[in-house]
Amino acid sequence: MNVSPQGPDGHIKISREARIAASIRSILEDMGEDPNREGLLKTPERYAKAMFFFTKGYGESAYDIGKDAIFHIDHNEMVLVRGIEVFSMCEHQLIPFVGKVHIAYIPNGRVLGLSKLARIAEIYARRLQVQERLTKQIAQTIEDLLRPPGVAVVIESVHMCMVMRGVQKSSAMTTTSCRTGIFKASRAAEEEFQFLLQLKQNW
16 A cells, blocks of 8 residues: 655655545446456556546646746637547546637737647546536636637537446537637627637538
């Protein structure tokens, strides 16, 4: 069992990973499984490591990632990055949902490094989430970092909680959106956003 150094009271502190592994071992036993059989012997530890990877976004700041990649440039036309793959865990059942994020904004003399848009989405996705909040967090962070005339974020995803349990609808796609500024006020901006989203990639 992994342990961390002794605490001030002299007791050895069990690591978070070891605590999760012990809990998974108990769950396996309650399911009627034998956690000591060959196929499951290392499963509790593997699961614990996987969960920390799935939720590594708690240890990262989207604002810190973004603020070091803001560039001043004379460009005021729409910037769109689409098809950013994300993997997240629904906080209701701890079951994954997977999808794609499309991010657009209108610059106002400042732009964000393109890869940082994907990193911002990744940081928030690697937490226990609901899709609606994830969408808003991405938009709000870009809004706060750049103060642009407008931001639009759309997420399309498949939730395994709808595929594997409950209604069991494998073809169900959930779409959420968050728009600020000109994307709310201007029909032209919204139409351009929708047009660019629908362009086919020929390469």
